[in-house]
Amino acid sequence: MAIEYKPKVIGFLCNWCSYAGADSAGTSRKHYPPNIRIIRVPCSGRVDPLFIVKCFQQGADGVLIAGCHPGDCHYTEGNFYSRRRFALLHELLSFLGITPERLRLEWVSAAEGKKFSELVAEFTASVAELGPQKEVENENREKLAITSSEREV
Numbered sequence: 001m002a003i004e005y006k007p008k009v010i011g012f013l014c015n016w017c018s019y020a021g022a023d024s025a026g027t028s029r030k031h032y033p034p035n036i037r038i039i040r041v042p043c044s045g046r047v048d049p050l051f052i053v054k055c056f057q058q059g060a061d062g063v064l065i066a067g068c069h070p071g072d073c074h075y076t077e078g079n080f081y082s083r084r085r086f087a088l089l090h091e092l093l094s095f096l097g098i099t100p101e102r103l104r105l106e107w108v109s110a111a112e113g114k115k116f117s118e119l120v121a122e123f124t125a126s127v128a129e130l131g132p133q134k135e136v137e138n139e140n141r142e143k144l145a146i147t148s149s150e151r152e153v
């Protein structure tokens with residue numbers, strides 16, 4: 001019997017907006033896939049790039065960072081730092097052989113419970129389509145290694 005693949009998604013949610021948005025999704029009974037493991041952070045700017053790399057290293061299939069809308073950050077500019085870091089992280093993930101689409105940055109306010117549930121559903125589906133991160137990307141890395149060693153010959 002085949003085991004159904006369920007992607008592991010890690011969600012770093014800022015305490016002031018997105019975490020409250022997730023809470024609002026719950027109180028308004030909006031359903032979203034249970035695949036997401038939520039980690040509450042004080043601000044999206046607190047998410048260190050190493051947290052993301054570590055998540056993928058430990059077998060996460062997708063990582064979602066959600067914070068306050070630009071201009072609404074509780075710490076004024078935390079989400080601007082987050083946005084800049086995100087752009088660099090995309091490059092780094094490609095370099096590491098991880099599909100950059102496995103990482104997503106979104107703005108979700110405390111009043112956007114519906115948006116949060118739709119976002120998690122859509123992101124989980126897109127990650128599921130990419131397949132298990134470790135297996136797929138390891139296969140790609142092996143192919144890359146073979147191709148580069150063939151080039152050397």
Ligand code: FES
Nearest residue numbers: 014043067068074
């Ligand atoms: S406090 Fe929410 S992104 Fe900074």
